[in-house]
Structures are given as structure tokens and as C-alpha cells.
Amino acid sequence: MSTEQTLREAATNRDFRIGAALAARALRSDPSYWKAARNEFNAVTPENALKMGPLRPSPHTYDFTDADAIVDFGRENDMYVRGHTLVWHNQKPEWFQAWDYTDDQLRKFLRDHIHTVVGRYRSSIDAWDVVNEAVADDGTLRETVWYDALGEEYLDLAFQWAREVNPEADLYYNDYGADAINEKSDAIYDLLERLLERDVPIDGVGLQFHALAGRPDPESVAENIRRFQDLGLDVQITEMDVANAVDDQPEDPLAEQADYYREIVEVCLETDCDTLVTWGVHDGSTWLRNFKDFSKRYTDDPLLFDDGYEPKPAYDAVKGALSGTDRS
Ligand code: XIL
Numbered sequence: 001m002s003t004e005q006t007l008r009e010a011a012t013n014r015d016f017r018i019g020a021a022l023a024a025r026a027l028r029s030d031p032s033y034w035k036a037a038r039n040e041f042n043a044v045t046p047e048n049a050l051k052m053g054p055l056r057p058s059p060h061t062y063d064f065t066d067a068d069a070i071v072d073f074g075r076e077n078d079m080y081v082r083g084h085t086l087v088w089h090n091q092k093p094e095w096f097q098a099w100d101y102t103d104d105q106l107r108k109f110l111r112d113h114i115h116t117v118v119g120r121y122r123s124s125i126d127a128w129d130v131v132n133e134a135v136a137d138d139g140t141l142r143e144t145v146w147y148d149a150l151g152e153e154y155l156d157l158a159f160q161w162a163r164e165v166n167p168e169a170d171l172y173y174n175d176y177g178a179d180a181i182n183e184k185s186d187a188i189y190d191l192l193e194r195l196l197e198r199d200v201p202i203d204g205v206g207l208q209f210h211a212l213a214g215r216p217d218p219e220s221v222a223e224n225i226r227r228f229q230d231l232g233l234d235v236q237i238t239e240m241d242v243a244n245a246v247d248d249q250p251e252d253p254l255a256e257q258a259d260y261y262r263e264i265v266e267v268c269l270e271t272d273c274d275t276l277v278t279w280g281v282h283d284g285s286t287w288l289r290n291f292k293d294f295s296k297r298y299t300d301d302p303l304l305f306d307d308g309y310e311p312k313p314a315y316d317a318v319k320g321a322l323s324g325t326d327r328s
Contacts, residue, residue: 005319005323006039006040007040007041007304007311007315007318007319007322008039008040008041008042010319010322010323011042011322012042013322013323014269014322014323015274016268016269016274016275016276016322017042017043017080017274017275017276017277018040018041018042018043018276018277018278018318018322019041019042019043019044019045019079019080019082019275019276019277019278020037020040020041020043020044020045020277020278020279020280020281021044021045021046021047021084021239021277021278021279021280021281022037022044022045022046022047022070022073022281023047023048023049023070023285024046024049024065024066024067024069024070025066026281026285027069027070027073028069032309033281033282033285033309034073036281036282036305036309037073037281038073038077040304040305041079041281042078042079042080043074043079043080043081043082043275043277044070044073044074044079044080044081044082044277045081045082045083045084045238045239045277046066046067046070046071046083046084047084047279047280047287048066048091049066049067049069049070050067050083050084050085050117051084051085051088051090051091052086052088052091052092052093052113053091053092053093053094054066054067054091055067055117056093056113057093058093058095059093059095059099059109062116062117064120067121071121071124071125072124074124075124080126080127080275081121081124081125081126081127082125082126082127082128082129082236082238082277083117083118083121083125083127083128083129083169084128084129084132084174084238085128085129085130085131085132085174086113086114086117086118086128086129086130086131086158086162087110087114087130087131087132087134087146087154087155087158088131088132088133089133089142089144089145089146090133092145096145101149103149103150106145106146106149106150107149107150107157110146110154110157110158110161111157111161114130114158114161114162114165115161115164115165118161118162118165118166118169119165119166121166122165122166122168122169125166125169126169126170127169127170127171127172127203127204127236128162128166128169128170128171128172129172129173129174129206129238130158130159130162130171130172130173130202131154131155131158131159131173131174132174132175133174133175133176134147134155134173134175134191135175135178135184135187135188135191137177137184138183139183139184139186139187140187141191146158152194155173155191155195155200156195156198156200159171159195159200159201159202160200160201162201163201170203170204170234171201171202171203171204172202172203172204172205172206172236172238173188173191173192173195173202173204173205173206174205174206174208174238174239175188175205175206175207175208176208176209176210176239177208178207178224179207179208179209179211179216179221179224179237180216180217180220180221180223180224181220181223181224181227185224188205189227189228189231192205192228192231192233193231196231196232196233202233203233203234204233204234204235204236205228205233205234205235205236206235206236206237206238206239207221207224207225207235207236207237207238208237208238208239208240208279209237209238209239209240209241209264210239210240210241210279211240211241211242211243211260212241212243212244212245212288212294212297212298212302213243213244213245213248213297213298215242215260218263218264218266218267221264221267222267222270222271225267225271225273226271229271229272234273235271235273236273236274236275236276236277237264237268237273237275237276237277238275238277239277239278239279240261240264240276240277240278240279241278241279241280241286241288241302241303242257242260242261242302242314243288243298243299243300243301243302244298244299245297245298245299246296246297246298246299249299253299253301254312254313254314255313257302257312257313257314258312258313258314258316258317259317261304261314261317261318262317262318262320262321264276265317265318265321265322266321269321269322278303278304279302279303280302280303281303281305282303282304282305282306282307282309283300283301283302283303283305283306283307284307285303286300286301286302286303288300288302304318
């Protein structure tokens with residue numbers, strides 16, 4: 001038996017949460033996936049199962065099969081469970097396209113959705129990404145079906161409805177491209193400040209951290225985390241992966257990837273950002289292989305374990321940073 005500690009143990013010893021996004025199908029069919037998820041991580045996020053599309057096969061029905069499987073797996077194995085996501089412009093149900101709703105009907109639909117889903121997992125989901133990606137890349141509020149029908153107030157309502165049914169869960173705003181100080185994170189900062197002024201029950205901000213080609217500057221990431229914390233919000237890294245543009249790769253990609261993961265874990269430790277979720281268990285399950293044309297644009301090995309579930313240099317770097325044995 002190996003005496004070396006796992007990543008999960010290193011994180012737990014440090015009061016840190018290291019997580020992975022999970023898919024129900026892989027949990028059911030692949031024992032290596034199941035074991036890596038359970039042994040190496042102490043936090044999980046369903047990658048797709050809690051999104052509105054998968055959950056709502058028709059206007060009046062819910063299908064919780066996959067979501068339950070992942071949430072139960074997390075609970076049974078003593079993991080922190082993040083719920084992702086209640087309000088988003090993507091992955092809406094297909095029938096939504098043909099639905100000719102009034103603003104009021106949409107409001108009622110969203111209220112029922114949030115009440116039902118948050119209510120079902122009242123005792124099993126620790127934190128919710130209540131609203132995902134509400135800000136466009138230029139910093140304006142994204143024009144989504146929710147915004148068009150309800151205006152900026154849709155955010156207030158979503159957080160209030162979630163709080164009504166689960167006063168215990170931490171409620172997050174989650175977004176991409178806002179990991180460091182930039183135009184988008186400035187806009188998110190302003191938005192969250194407005195929500196807080198209106199007493200909207202929001203507890204934290206999730207930085208997705210898909211470092212697919214760029215590498216947000218760690219110092220700027222730390223400064224960004226601190227300014228949100230100064231508003232009274234918790235900050236978590238919610239969907240991290242580290243890839244490269246296919247046509248612009250470093251000389252030693254695995255070493256560079258490991259260094260970057262380590263730097264970001266160190267930023268987390270410095271700033272008391274105590275949760276970092278990677279967007280998948282192993283390279284074989286990364287979304288970059290299946291999403292739009294991403295496999296043509298980005299390298300497809302962004303995670304801590306390789307296709308055969310062998311730990312990569314990035315795994316050792318994260319574990320080393322957490323156990324304090326590998327500081328650069
Ligand atoms: C991605 C999933 O990983 C894919 O399987 C799916 O096809 C599309 O969505 N930002 C988010 C996540 O908030 O929900 C997205 O997940 C990745 C980008």
C-alpha cells in the first residue's frame with residue numbers, strides 16, 4: 001500500500017477544497033473515473049446535469065436522474081457539492097425555442113424552477129451558481145431571455161428565490177474571463193456592488209478560470225480576488241482548466257501547465273480563496289474535446305490526470321503547493 005498522500009488528503013489537511021466537474025454517465029460506466037473522483041477530490045460540481053436543459057425535458061416535468069446520481073455520489077463520499085447553474089442563457093431546454101411566453105409567464109417559470117430545484121437539494125448542495133455569465137465581454141449586461149423579459153432585476157429575483165428555499169446554501173454569481181482585473185471583472189464588480197446595495201442575498205463570486213490560451217497574471221488575480229472579498233463576498237475558482245492555443249504552444253507544455261496551476265493554487269492560499277474546482281476529472285473527460293470548434297483551437301489535455309488516469313506534473317504541482325513541499 002502506498003503511504004503517499006492523495007491530492008484529496010493534502011487539500012483536506014489544509015482546509016482546502018479541490019474539486020472536479022462530474023458527468024453521471026462516466027460515474028456509472030467507468031470505475032477508474034469513479035475512483036479518481038472519490039480518492040483525489042473533496043468537492044464536486046455536476047458538469048451539465050443541473051442545467052435547465054437536461055433537467056427540463058418538457059415544460060411541466062423534471063428529470064433528476066443524473067443530477068441525483070452526482071449529488072448522491074458527493075454526499076456519500078463526504079464531498080462539498082456545488083450546484084451549477086440555475087439561470088444561464090445557454091443549455092436551455094429545446095422546447096423553449098417554440099414557447100411563446102409573456103414576461104409574466106417567464107417570471108413564474110423561473111420562480112418555480114428555482115424553488116423546485118433548490119428545494120430538492122436543500123440538504124445536499126452546499127453552494128449554488130445562481131446566475132451564470134450575465135455580463136457580456138464588453139461589460140454590458142448580456143441580452144438574454146431573462147434580461148429581455150425582466151431587466152436587471154432578474155438577478156435580484158433569482159437570488160431571492162434561491163434564498164427563500166435554502167437559507168443555508170451559499171449563493172454565487174459565476175462568470176468567465178473575469179479572473180484578473182480587466183474590463184469584464186470591473187463590470188462584474190460594479191454589478192455585484194449594485195446587488196449588495198439593494199440587499200440581494202449574494203454570498204460569493206465564482207471565477208471560472210478557463211485558461212485556454214491566455215494566462216491571467218497571478219498578481220492581478222490576487223488583487224481581483226481581494227477586491228471582491230472587500231465587498232464582503234467569498235471567492236471560489238469554479239471551472240479551472242489550463243490549455244494552449246493549438247498554434248502557439250510552450251516548449252514544455254506539461255511543465256508550463258504545472259507551473260501555472262501551482263501559481264494559482266498559491267494565489268488561493270494567500271488570499272483565503274479556499275475552493276478550486278477543475279472542469280473534469282481527467283483529460284479524457286475535458287469539454288474541450290467536444291465543445292463547438294474548441295478541439296481545433298485549443299490543446300485537449302487541460303486537467304490534472306491524463307487519459308489513462310495517471311497523475312500529470314500539474315497534479316504533483318497542485319498537491320505540492322497544498323502540502324507546502326513544493327513552493328517556488
Ligand atoms: C460546458 C460543459 O463542460 C460541456 O459539456 C457542455 O457541452 C457545455 O458547457 N462555462 C460554464 C460551464 O459555466 O457550464 C460550461 O460547461 C463551460 C463554460
